[in-house]
Amino acid sequence: MIRALYTSATGMKTQQTNTDIISNNLSNVNTTGFKRQRPNFQDLVYEESRHPGTPNAMGEEIPVGTEIGHGARISATQKLFTQGSFEETGNPLDLVIEGDGFFQVTMPDGSTAYTRDGAFKMDSTGSIVTADGHSLEPPVEIPEDATDISVTSDGTVSYRIGGEDEMTEAGEIELVHFTNPAGLSSQGRNLFQETDASGPPIAGRPGEDGLGTIEQGFLEMSNVEVVDEMVNMITAQRAYESNSRSIQASDEMLQTANQLRR
Incomplete structure (x- = not known):
């Protein structure tokens, strides 16, 4: 559950940066020759407790492993040089x-x-x-x-x-x-x-x-499409909210564990 707190935090930071990029695109919608930016997302390192193909106690090959990811980040911000109007x-x-x-x-x-x-x-x-x-x-x-x-x-x-x-x-x-x-x-x-x-x-x-x-x-003119950017902003906002809900759920699970009594 502690892992989930930090994993969700990376998701919130990623979506915050995503929103910053979208805001910059929208603020330059009337800037002559402006080219919109697009964020590229990348998952973070995985904690592997069992490698795929590892033999079990009977000597049989395990078809899938056990991996737990640690969130996401923005790996690049790419300029899109499509023609503007x-x-x-x-x-x-x-x-x-x-x-x-x-x-x-x-x-x-x-x-x-x-x-x-x-x-x-x-x-x-x-x-x-x-x-x-x-x-x-x-x-x-x-x-x-x-x-x-x-x-x-x-x-x-x-x-x-x-x-x-x-x-x-x-x-x-x-x-x-x-x-x-x-x-x-x-x-x-x-x-x-x-x-x-x-x-x-x-x-x-x-x-x-x-x-x-x-x-x-x-x-x-700018190649920014306002409708597309607004949709991207809504998606980023909902993803931000979902990550915050994950933090809240993890916190509630920790609270339940702390309230256990013998």
């Missing part, structure tokens, strides 16, 4: 990746981060940057007197000045993808960084080598 904005610097890939941005320390958030802006020098001022990599600059900005599906950025008929090319947007995007490290602010688990970034032109294409005037 698109929202039309009409803003020429709002870009969406239709398919696989990440935009590259340069951080203040010179390192490179990766994002699916295509809500870009233009700073005082004409450089295309994120909302936090991180420059797009490779850098693209647009003159302040540009009247028309165009981004094609293959990442070519062009602009028109004044009454000119011809578009002037400003640069090309390069995308990257990873062998294991779930291994990327979440940095907050819609940014990811490379890890040993993700593998190195594989750069390429949009629409080539398995990379997605770019659509102008759209944003990718």
Whole structure:
């Protein structure tokens, strides 16, 4: 019965963490480019009092053993990089990746981060940057007197000045993808960084080598499904309650044993 108390406690802690993950998903339901997390559960070590296949007193093989588990834990939180829905904005610097890939941005320390958030802006020098001022990599600059900005599906950025008929090319947007995007490290602010688990970034032109294409005037919304998360929350709450009931039952059994008299 003492074992049951601690086993149920691990279940309650696991479901508490599960609820934390669900809450984070729901809180980012309107975050551009956000990818929902899914917890992976794992059972804990087993106490084995009899091994399967052990011979009995008659020399016969025992078909099954005796094992008692010690609860559960969350072994990993996995990012699911399924495509989110698109929202039309009409803003020429709002870009969406239709398919696989990440935009590259340069951080203040010179390192490179990766994002699916295509809500870009233009700073005082004409450089295309994120909302936090991180420059797009490779850098693209647009003159302040540009009247028309165009981004094609293959990442070519062009602009028109004044009454000119011809578009002037400003640069090309390069995308990257990873062998294991779930291994990327979440940095907050819609940014990811490379890890040993993700593998190195594989750069390429949009629409080539398995990379997605770019659509102008759209944003990718979160891939969180509110209904699914609410169902998951109810399931986690009921599992939490069930584990608490197990603790209560074990406590009552201990109380009964303590009240035995000769």
